Amino acid sequence: MRVTQHRPRPSGMKSLVIVFTAVCAVLSFDLEPGDDAPLYHLKTLNGFVDRREMTVFYALDNRSAFVECLWTKNESVDHLIQNSSSDVQYVFMSFSESAEGHVSWMQNRLKSRVEFLSNETGIRFDGFLKRAHFVIHSAGKTGTWIDWLLGNWTCRDHGCGINQLNITTAASGNFSMRRLDSRYDWIPEAVEFTNKTLTLSDFGDGCTTTSKNLMKKLALVYRGGPANCTYFTKIQNAQQSNASGVIVYSTPDLPLVDMNCQGDECDHQLQIPGTMISYVDGMTLKMALTQGDVNVTFTILSSPLFYFGVDAEGRVQQTGWLLYPSFLFLTWQAEWFQYTKELNRNLSKPADVVPVFERTVMQGIVGATTIIEVPPMKDLQQYSNIELDMALSCPGTRDSTCAQWDHIVSLYICCNMSGPYCGQELGRWITPFRRRIGHWLTPVRPLLPFFDAKRCNFTMKLDASWAMPWLPSLNIRFSNKQQDNSNITVPHRIQPLFRGGKFNKFYNSRYAPISFYVGLNDVHVKLESVITGHGSDNHNCAEFCVTSHHFVVNGKYEYVQTFSNAGTPLGCARRVLDGVEPNEHGTWLYGRDGWCDGQEVLPWVVDITECVHQGKNDVKYFGLFNGKDPDPDPKVVPGYIMMYSNVIFYRKMDDSSMQDVI
Known part of the structure; x- marks a missing residue:
């Protein structure tokens, strides 16, 4: 048995730093995520910034409509101001040779929105401006390690690269223009068209259906028009005319936006992608169409990194992917730094530590396994806290080396092969979409009886x-x-209850009430469960539907766990401070049924002592979908509930009786 006293490495950092920018390589520092960040000293509009505090850096690259949209969209800037913690600093930069002019524009944008929000809400946001710093030198020419890092840490996929349209015309030759693709998830991504060439056709404002056949063509559509219809309507009408995709050009007075569906429209998936260009570029294309064929090729130029961070420990970190242009994603990364700061504070507390795995390769259902010697039960019972310190990393040092899908990770324990607890689940986590920063501290003391042997x-x-x-x-x-055993109550016995299964119309019929017995020495009785819903039927059950799980003790005391967060647009994104890894590669934002991508699954524990009596008791379980028995379409594969549930019995530690008296 190897038990160690655990202490994290000391740090002189008081806060965190996030960096959002892009740059060309000048100096070589060979930094990787997790390395200590060197110092920096940057000249700003108001002086210098050189504090290694919780700071967010961003550099404008006006070749990217995506990066620029973070600033031009009021909602994005408002999110930055309203969702940023008071201990977060921000440093803004620009790649332009006229960087000082660009950052002055950013400063004015912030001042304008701060004034607007303060007037609208009655809440003063002036303090945010004191934490915003605007670097006057071009990104890539600061003479610091930031230049090297942003030029060498690659940025691919969501929110990265320079998205363009390459245009070939009969009369005007070839030229390129910026594009901003639509919001993900309601129509296919325009990235599917990368390096493909299609012929363009004018489709007016797209607000009315037409008999025009746009087979294998791109529809050029005006953002405005007298009908002022939604983007969904424009793209749907183009789809009905057999178009392969849609290019929307903006109005003269509005910047580019990431087009999105509205309300009930979002329940209907369209089948062709869409992107937006400026009004000037749109008029250029309309003019070219009057002179002959116009062919369009979707391209993505490689770009330097736009965002990175330095955490509370002074280590440089990646910030993940922005699924759409909004500063929300950057505030979520700042929240992750806050979460890890608190986590490290808890990990710095004195503890006896039993190492189990250390960056052990875990793959598939075989996973990783080891045999560990643990302290004897009489010693373990003296600890009032037992926690799983779990970190989940990837084969490489970058997020891009991480697995692409979310999976359930289960930890099973078997100390006594002939005992009742062999093979029980001790912990559960959900992997993220391509992020390597997961770290959680999960309380499991109620499951102490699982440690019923030395090995x-x-x-x-x-x-x-x-x-x-x-x-x-x-x-x-x-x-x-604890030194005084007389006041300690310890879990000494566990009775396993119900397991999950297919969430169909037969789900509840398989569960009969289970009896359990409370002994004379039992001073507390608790109900514990870990429940998550997975799969997708015609109701999006059980991953994205609201399920409730009911435990009825002795026929009249009902305890209910309801996953009302499931299916909400930002249900998991709003839980970064609870340990959800932010800015993952997939649809990590949505609420799930009892879980989130890139997070632990916390046990649900309720005290039922007042509802039980000495001797025989019983508990009944049933699960509901929206308050009713699940009843998915029998033609589809049903979702399923993964559940472990237990009754846990506590007694005083100084009770000399080792036998349960019923």
Whole structure:
């Protein structure tokens, strides 16, 4: 058995730094995520910034309509102002040779929106301006390590690269223009057209149906028009005319936006992609169409990195992907730094630590397994805190080396192969979409009876044989050791209850009430469960539908766990401070049924002592969808509920009786 006293490395950092910018390589620093960030000293409009505090850096590259949209969209700037913690600093930069003019424009944008929000809400946001710094030198020419990093850390996929349209015309030759693709998820992504060439056809304002056949063509559509119809209507009408995709050109007075559906429109998936260009570029294309054929090729130029960060420990970090142009994503990364700052504070507290895995390769359903010697039960019972310190990393040092899909990670324990607890689940996590920063501290003291022998087998595995590898690190932390045993109550016995299954019309019929017995020495009785919903039927169950799970004790005391967060647009994004890894590659933002991508699944524990009596008791379970029995279309594959549930019995530690008296 190896038990160590755990302390994180000391840090002189008081806060965090996030950096959003892009740059050309000048100096060589060979930095990787997790390395200590060197100092920097940058001249700004109001002086200098050189504090290694919680700071966000962003550099405008006006070749990218996406990066520029973060500033031109009021909603994005408002989110930055309203959702930023008071201990976060921001540094803004520009790649332009006229960087000082660009950052002056950014400063004026912030001042304008701060004034607007203060007048609208009655809340003063002036303090935000004191935490915003505007660098007057061009990004890439600051003479600091930032130049090297932004030129060498690649940026691909969502929010990265320079999206363009390459135009070939009969009369005007070839030229390029910026484009801003539509919001993801309601229509296919325009990236599917990359390096493909299609012929353009004028489709007016797209607000009315037409008999015009646009087979294998792109529809050029005006953003405005007398009908002022939605983007959904414009693209739907083009789709009905057999168009392969849509290019919307803006009005003279409005900047580019990431087109999105509205309300009930979002329930209907369209089948062709769309992108937006400026009014001037749109008029150029309309003129070219009067002179002959216009062919359009979608291209993506490589770009330097636009965003990165320095965390509370002074380490340089990636900031993930922006799924659409909004400063919200950058505030979520700042929240992650706040979360890890608090996590590290908790990890710095005294604890006896049993190492289990250390960046061990875990792949598929085989996973990783090890046998560890643990302290004897009489010693373990003296700790009032038992926690799983779990970190989940990837084969490489960058997020791009991480697996692309979310999977269930389960930790199973078996200390006594002939005992009742062998093979029980001790912890559960959900992998993120391509991020390597996950780290959680999960309380599991109620499951102490699982440690019923000196040598324990731990198996951590994924839920699919084809799942790509992850590198988990796991320590079991025993802390807050009590000296006076007379006041300690300890979990000494567990009775497993219900397991999950297919969430169909037969789901509840498989569960009969289960009896359990409360002994004379039992001073507390608790109900514990870990429940998550997965899969997708015609109701989006059980991943994105609201389910409730009901435990009825002795026929009249009902305890309910309801996952009302499921299916909400930002249900998981709003939980970064609870440990959800931000800015993942997929649809991590949406609320799920009892879980989020890139987060632990916390056990649900309720005290039922007042509802039980000595001797025989019983508990009944049933699960509902929107308050009713699940009843998916029998023609579709139903979702499923993954559940472990237990009754846990506590007694005083100084009770000399080792036998349960019923």
